Amino acid sequence: MSVSISCVEHTAILVSDIRWYMQFFDEVFGMWVTQSDGDPKSPMQIWLDGGLQLIENRGIDGPEGCLEYLGIIAQDRGAPLAAMTKWGSPLGKGPNWFELSDGLCKEVMDS
Numbered sequence: 001m002s003v004s005i006s007c008v009e010h011t012a013i014l015v016s017d018i019r020w021y022m023q024f025f026d027e028v029f030g031m032w033v034t035q036s037d038g039d040p041k042s043p044m045q046i047w048l049d050g051g052l053q054l055i056e057n058r059g060i061d062g063p064e065g066c067l068e069y070l071g072i073i074a075q076d077r078g079a080p081l082a083a084m085t086k087w088g089s090p091l092g093k094g095p096n097w098f099e100l101s102d103g104l105c106k107e108v109m110d111s
Contacts, residue, residue, distance in 0.1 A: 009071045010070075012053040012070075015060070018055075018056035022046060031052065034048065073108075075111050076110075087100055087101075
């Protein structure tokens with residue numbers, strides 16, 4: 001089976017206080033919010049310029065973020081999706097979502 005050329009398109013991270021992280025990434029790295037989900041003053045999730053998605057989860061114990069999933073873009077998503085069947089199992093989010101045996105989730109998108 002041939003493997004298509006792929007790259008990480010975005011990374012989704014669970015954070016305990018999305019407002020704090022919004023301010024941090026804006027002030028430190030100049031990464032502004034390009035899209036949000038929920039109330040703009042207190043969104044549930046945001047996408048930042050530069051390929052970072054932050055999802056608020058107040059259940060996190062500690063200040064660190066937790067990786068939610070990797071968004072991977074592929075020239076032909078069919079090839080990696082077919083190859084992933086031996087490495088993990090599909091998620092109920094759609095045909096392009098897979099979870100590896102250790103819990104790491106992947107979203108595979110067309111380029």
